[in-house]
Amino acid sequence: MTDHDGRLSRLGEWAEARALTALAVLTSAALVVAFYYPTATVLIEAVVVDGAVTLGAFAEVLTDPFYFGELARLLSGESPVAVARALLSPDRRLGIVGFTAYQAVLSTVASVALGLPAAYLLARFEFPGRRTLRSLTIVPFVLPSIMVAVGFVATFGENGTLNTALTTLGLPRVELMFTLEAVVIAHAFYNAPLVARVTTAAWESVDASAVETARSLGAGPVRAFVDVVAPQVYPAVLTGAALTFVFTFGTFPIVLALGGFELVTVEVLVYRLVRDLSYAEAAVLAIIELAVSLGVLLAYLRYEARQSTGARGARPLPRRPLSPPAATLRELLPRAGLAAYGVVAGVVFLAPIASMVLASVTGGDGAITLDHYRFLVERQQTGAAFQVRPWPAIRNSLAFATGATLLALPMGVVVAVLTTRRYRGRTLVDAAAMAPLAVSGIIVGLGLLRGLVFGVEIGGWRIAASGAAAIVVAHAVSGYPFVVRTVSPGLAGLDRSLVESARALGASRARVIRDVEIPLVWPAVVAGAAFAFAVSIGEFTSTVVLATGADAYTMPVAIERFIGRRLGPATAMGVVLLVVTGVSFVVIERLGGDHRGL
Amino acid sequence: MGSEPKSESAPDPPVAVELDGVTKRYGETAAVDDVRLRVREGEFFTLVGPSGCGQTTTLRLIAGFEEPTSGTVRFGDESVAGVPPEDRDVGVVFQSYALFPHMTVGENVAYGLNFADPPDGVTRDERVAELLELVDLPDAADRDPESLSGGQQQRIAMARALAPGPDVLLLDEPMSALDARLRERLRAQVKRIQSELSITTIYVTHDQEEALAVSDRVAVMNDGTPEQVAPPRTVYREPATRFVAEFVGDNNVFAGRVVESLGEGELAVDVDDGDETLRVAPGGGGDAGEGAPATNSPEVGDRIAFCVRPEHLRVASAGGAGGGETAAPVGENTLRATVASAEFLGETTRVTLDWGDRELLVRTVDPLDGAVAVGFDPSDGHVIDAEQR
Incomplete structure (x- = not known):
């Protein structure tokens, strides 16, 4: 080896030894630029008015019944008794924040009610297609929310499939559009599978030996379930419920599309305030929203920390066949319940998608037609510059999603590596890295718009990014936590001695990540990429803020533009979005190679 | 209770x-x-x-x-x-x-x-x-x-x-x-x-x-x-079957054909591996417990399998590099083998010997190396089964 080579290889070693640090610094910088700084610039307006720090704006919002309903009177000093009486009266006012919490609670209850039977089915029964069904529970979570909204309009709308079906059967029509029910069902569509997933996982990790021990000690089947299975499963149900509450408290596209003018949640109001340029008020509301979400998450995390249920099932509970082995009440009753559940689940989960597809090929007269797709093609050919045309929307969606995935993947993997190692302050790093999940997308979008897009002046240099670039960054920020969440469990589950063996053989820490850890968790990385891609394709909230120019709108934004005026083209566009999302998933899986499912 | x-x-x-x-x-x-x-x-x-x-x-x-x-x-x-x-x-x-x-x-x-x-x-x-x-x-x-x-x-x-x-x-x-x-x-x-x-x-x-x-x-x-x-x-x-003999503790199992009855229950057996005739005295057998197949006393011409525990194999160094006939007496049934490997267990040493194409296990106190002579008393051989193999 020549002297020159020696120097080069030493330089290589030096770089390799610091690669992890460098990546961590880059990731932090990206987070600061793309998330913390923009968010801070917006939130600061809540407390800084004309250069002076004040809590006046907060006080105004907190004591305004428009926001807090009867509770505002309590906050402005009225007697609690009077307020309590008012709250119990039938014409109580909840205010916007109160209503947001109320619909979130209802949505949580509905999601748990719909999710638990699915968990029971998936954890305790064996049937063909069980694994596929289990994998499918992830699908609603990554479906573009605006598309789901279109599906719900197509199902529950005035001329939706539900009313068509009711009319055919000679039953009275129902009016579900722009009602709380529609919103709650749509939220359950999203979150019930989440509840089912976490609950199934916990249920499957219950050690069959523990149940058998309880049985051998004298407990009957029901008692053993109550004493042994339930205590190990219900923390997972609470996890699902807490996450559902947080997600539905910050809901936006669903309420925007299904709530009409009557139903307004905090996030929708923030959006309207931003449109009216009332930034300070919007910032106050966003902070309150963030506080409620974080409060619930923190309370939950504290609870979770006290629960020390080690989830290492030595031997999972055996699954029963779905077809009853004997015609006894004990065997038939649960299966009959599941059959009834299957019907409800079909209406909630399958009808919206099926209705959307159906509506996209149904004309005003009820006949099958391709008119809506023809409309999209015509619009593409003859649309005016200010009109939304389909092809740029598709192209932008794909380009943004590709860019966002390429950014989100390294960020997510680095954060996953950093948060699965043990050191002081790890929880803090974890929380800081996961914050984008809890902060309103409107605020992130607004911050990026006014920071990056309008330009920042640093030392005489004016730095400005295009709206498109800002969208890619915003999507990467909202997508990378999903990469972290898929990759972390795999990394945490890796045998430490694998890493140590590699290090003992002379590999640097960064080298071990490349040579050992990433290859072993590769399926999770691919899944993370698919997630990031899907999140970006479906992202609506920050996109709608940032996509100001005609050049930056995406498919979800296009659907939203159509949905108000023309349901037909909106459903056609929805189908296009569904196909593009589906194909992307398959392509990513193929490119990623062997993918063992989530 | x-x-x-x-x-x-x-x-x-x-x-x-x-x-x-x-x-x-x-x-x-x-x-x-x-x-x-x-x-x-x-x-x-x-x-x-x-x-x-x-x-x-x-x-x-x-x-x-x-x-x-x-x-x-x-x-x-x-x-x-x-x-x-x-x-x-x-x-x-x-x-x-x-x-x-x-x-x-x-x-x-x-x-x-x-x-x-x-x-x-x-x-x-x-x-x-x-x-x-x-x-x-x-x-x-x-x-x-x-x-x-x-x-x-x-x-x-x-x-x-x-x-x-x-x-x-x-x-x-x-x-x-x-x-x-x-x-x-x-x-x-x-x-x-x-x-x-x-x-x-x-x-x-x-x-x-x-x-x-x-x-x-x-x-x-x-x-x-x-x-x-x-x-x-x-x-x-008194393991009842070959499986038991080999699963419980170490054992040396020999299979072969009975060629001669030597009286007093002692049999001469032509062992399959190695060109040797070994003598074994199954003895009374005693109660091998439930599940043990009834073992009729084997006769000339029967195929039988028998086992000898490592601690019952006596072993002595065969001496000199010349490999002369100077082996110390190791009792009857003398076999010539070479040490393949040894595991020191503290109290004893577990030695694996190469004997023809197969291995024998012995336990010794003194270290062993090179060529050895191995022997055992016919009464230490336990017949597992006449039908076995």
Whole structure:
């Protein structure tokens, strides 16, 4: 080896030894630029008015019944008794924040009610297609929310499939559009599978030996379930419920599309305030929203920390066949319940998608037609510059999603590596890295718009990014936590001695990540990429803020533009979005190679 | 539950658990195949065999976690078909211990007392304290099971299983997750507790040494069937089959054809491997226990297999590099072999010898090397089976 080579290889070693640090610094910088700084610039307006720090704006919002309903009177000093009486009266006012919490609670209850039977089915029964069904529970979570909204309009709308079906059967029509029910069902569509997933996982990790021990000690089947299975499963149900509450408290596209003018949640109001340029008020509301979400998450995390249920099932509970082995009440009753559940689940989960597809090929007269797709093609050919045309929307969606995935993947993997190692302050790093999940997308979008897009002046240099670039960054920020969440469990589950063996053989820490850890968790990385891609394709909230120019709108934004005026083209566009999302998933899986499912 | 000390000469106690032609099939394969066993009251009975030979399934059939495909399990003389586990009065300790993670140690031990009053009219708390005392963990009641070491968890699982005063204690590989030293200590403790309570105990293990150390009787399982059921000494000295001979302890098995009867039960056998004629005296054989196939005394022309334990092989250095005929006398049946490898075990050395195309195992005190002479007394050879091989 020549002297020159020696120097080069030493330089290589030096770089390799610091690669992890460098990546961590880059990731932090990206987070600061793309998330913390923009968010801070917006939130600061809540407390800084004309250069002076004040809590006046907060006080105004907190004591305004428009926001807090009867509770505002309590906050402005009225007697609690009077307020309590008012709250119990039938014409109580909840205010916007109160209503947001109320619909979130209802949505949580509905999601748990719909999710638990699915968990029971998936954890305790064996049937063909069980694994596929289990994998499918992830699908609603990554479906573009605006598309789901279109599906719900197509199902529950005035001329939706539900009313068509009711009319055919000679039953009275129902009016579900722009009602709380529609919103709650749509939220359950999203979150019930989440509840089912976490609950199934916990249920499957219950050690069959523990149940058998309880049985051998004298407990009957029901008692053993109550004493042994339930205590190990219900923390997972609470996890699902807490996450559902947080997600539905910050809901936006669903309420925007299904709530009409009557139903307004905090996030929708923030959006309207931003449109009216009332930034300070919007910032106050966003902070309150963030506080409620974080409060619930923190309370939950504290609870979770006290629960020390080690989830290492030595031997999972055996699954029963779905077809009853004997015609006894004990065997038939649960299966009959599941059959009834299957019907409800079909209406909630399958009808919206099926209705959307159906509506996209149904004309005003009820006949099958391709008119809506023809409309999209015509619009593409003859649309005016200010009109939304389909092809740029598709192209932008794909380009943004590709860019966002390429950014989100390294960020997510680095954060996953950093948060699965043990050191002081790890929880803090974890929380800081996961914050984008809890902060309103409107605020992130607004911050990026006014920071990056309008330009920042640093030392005489004016730095400005295009709206498109800002969208890619915003999507990467909202997508990378999903990469972290898929990759972390795999990394945490890796045998430490694998890493140590590699290090003992002379590999640097960064080298071990490349040579050992990433290859072993590769399926999770691919899944993370698919997630990031899907999140970006479906992202609506920050996109709608940032996509100001005609050049930056995406498919979800296009659907939203159509949905108000023309349901037909909106459903056609929805189908296009569904196909593009589906194909992307398959392509990513193929490119990623062997993918063992989530 | 009685507590009178067992005496060797007393008539056999009544049968506590009986398996009568029990078979358990999973699809095509029979995990347990026509098992007939009788476990007597107060007995420490061990099911031993390589992992996956049906011992655990047998235990689960007794506990009531599985129902047999055919055959009958009886407790005393009553069939327990269809009786759920909670009504069988058994205590079970699993390999994973299965302590309830969401309960304290005390709550774990007390759990079975929700369904049965503590024996001897003591209160719940007294019973829990009594059992924690029994397993030498008197101060553990308020602890979290996960804060305990593996060995402590195992003892708590044992206390929990015993708390309601079960008729039968079932132990499924309760020590296989522990290190060797701890295993030895704990198995002594399990044995002590078992004889103190003189509780009928059925123990599943794949560790033949453990089985020999603790049991009153051992059933050596192979492919879902017990090949021999007998006290540990019998199983070791008079293995009923080739499988038992090779599974329990080290052994040297020879197969060949009887060429001559030498009188007084002694036979001359032409051994298949190596061009040798060896002499073996099967002797009376004695009671090889239940399950042992009846061995008729072999005659000239029969094919037989016999085994000689390593400690019964005498070995001496064959001396000089020239390989002259200077071997020290090693008794009859002298074989010439060379040392292949040696494992120093402390008290003895386990030496593997190359003898022709096959290996022989011997135990020696002095170090050995190079060419050796090996011999054994005809009476140390034990005929396994005349039909074998």
